[in-house]
Amino acid sequence: MTLEALLPWLFYLIAVAGAAAVYCLLPRGGSRRTVPSRLAALGSVLGAAALAGLIAWSVLFQRTRIYTWSLDREWRPHLAVENPVQGWFFYLFAAIAIGSAVAVIVHPRPIYSALYFVLTVLAVGGALLMLQAEFLAVALVLIYAGAILVTYVFVIMLARESPGPGPGDVGGYDVRSRQPLAGVLAGFLLLAAIVTPMCDRANWYNGIEKLAFQAEVEPPDGSPDAMGRELYQSHVLGIELAGVLLVVAIVGAVAVARKRIEAAEAAGPVRPPPLPAGPPPAGGGPQR
Amino acid sequence: MSDSIGLLSVLVLGAALFAIGLVGFLVRRNLIIMFLSTEVMLQGVIVTVVGFGRFYHNLRGQAFAVFLLVLAAVEAAVGLGLVVLMFRRSGTLDSEAWRSLKE
Numbered sequence: 350m351t352l353e354a355l356l357p358w359l360f361y362l363i364a365v366a367g368a369a370a371v372y373c374l375l376p377r378g379g380s381r382r383t384v385p386s387r388l389a390a391l392g393s394v395l396g397a398a399a400l401a402g403l404i405a406w407s408v409l410f411q412r413t414r415i416y417t418w419s420l421d422r423e424w425r426p427h428l429a430v431e432n433p434v435q436g437w438f439f440y441l442f443a444a445i446a447i448g449s450a451v452a453v454i455v456h457p458r459p460i461y462s463a464l465y466f467v468l469t470v471l472a473v474g475g476a477l478l479m480l481q482a483e484f485l486a487v488a489l490v491l492i493y494a495g496a497i498l499v500t501y502v503f504v505i506m507l508a509r510e511s512p513g514p515g516p517g518d519v520g521g522y523d524v525r526s527r528q529p530l531a532g533v534l535a536g537f538l539l540l541a542a543i544v545t546p547m548c549d550r551a552n553w554y555n556g557i558e559k560l561a562f563q564a565e566v567e568p569p570d571g572s573p574d575a576m577g578r579e580l581y582q583s584h585v586l587g588i589e590l591a592g593v594l595l596v597v598a599i600v601g602a603v604a605v606a607r608k609r610i611e612a613a614e615a616a617g618p619v620r621p622p623p624l625p626a627g628p629p630p631a632g633g634g635p636q637r
Numbered sequence: 638m639s640d641s642i643g644l645l646s647v648l649v650l651g652a653a654l655f656a657i658g659l660v661g662f663l664v665r666r667n668l669i670i671m672f673l674s675t676e677v678m679l680q681g682v683i684v685t686v687v688g689f690g691r692f693y694h695n696l697r698g699q700a701f702a703v704f705l706l707v708l709a710a711v712e713a714a715v716g717l718g719l720v721v722l723m724f725r726r727s728g729t730l731d732s733e734a735w736r737s738l739k740e
Contacts, residue, residue: 375664403649407649410643435642446654447650447654453673454657459667459670459673463673473680476684477683480647485683492706492709501673504717504720508669522730523665523666525666527733528664535660539655539656540656547645571699579697583700584700595707598711601718605715605722
């Protein structure tokens with residue numbers, strides 16, 4: 350069996366290890382504490398091993414498999430950005446992104462999940478920087494970590510039900526997962542289904558005409574200048590529609606979330622005056 | 638050669654983020670965490686489209702990712718508004734509290 354035929358199976362092995370790690374790490378009933386138990390320690394070790402295996406696998410894959418048909422009719426390793434420093438930093442950011450994404454979905458306390466998501470966004474921004482998408486990396490961090498996450502943190506603080514007497518207690522629904530085995534299976538089967546076609550060399554051949562054609566063009570930089578030109582030359586209608594969508598969504602969000610507050614405000618000032626006028630009409634009702 | 642970025646590494650990173658987000662969406666019961674998981678999935682999609690754009694040597698992937706950012710902001714605004722509404726109705730963030738919707 351050649352190494353090429355072995356590659357998808359190696360990936361399945363890594364995916365099984367990752368699925369087992371996520372399954373071990375998922376919060377399940379019992380203690381309401383977040384102290385790492387033995388199962389969680391096993392999950393962390395498995396997860397770290399799976400992550401290291403994933404990076405090693407993709408480097409190995411790239412070394413053995415990725416060649417494109419270049420314009421001078423020769424197989425060349427075209428699908429790689431040839432910059433060692435960028436390469437190492439990309440893998441570092443990828444590892445941080447995946448690790449903190451797992452922390453987002455397994456942490457029992459919502460506020461920590463939100464903070465781990467900030468870490469995910471920062472790591473993804475770094476990975477985009479390594480792909481020379483500078484403007485997009487900055488915009489991602491600004492919009493996600495700056496705007497969207499603040500909204501999440503506000504809602505997490507707003508929608509706080511009184512948990513328990515201890516400050517460390519969390520809601521019961523946060524420590525008990527819903528069908529963890531089925532969920533993990535579904536997610537990692539999807540991952541295997543996405544990656545399997547990538548392992549097939551024939552699928553890389555299908556895109557090579559375009560890639561070989563474009564490979565002679567200089568790669569564009571992701572500066573705001575270039576991005577502005579691209580957006581306002583080729584995607585003007587999209588920009589306009591995005592603006593309309595934002596306005597509609599903001600109005601809709603305010604309308605949806607505001608309804609109950611208005612009712613409370615309308616009822617608030619009206620209720621106190623009539624009470625002292627007569628005898629309490631329903632006061633003795635519940636006591637009987 | 639082994640330490641440069643390959644397109645496959647970018648695609649695998651995107652796919653892994655997407656799968657992790659899917660697991661979180663399916664498994665967690667807190668409505669806010671479920672929405673956070675969809676944001677993780679969107680991160681995976683952004684990585685994928687930017688990676689393809691980088692290796693096809695054009696900016697279309699990044700332009701697409703800008704629209705994805707807009708979509709994520711819109712989704713967060715509307716979705717969190719709905720979460721707040723549902724929290725006021727049921728008094729809990731547990732998605733199991735809305736089981737009766739399945740009838």
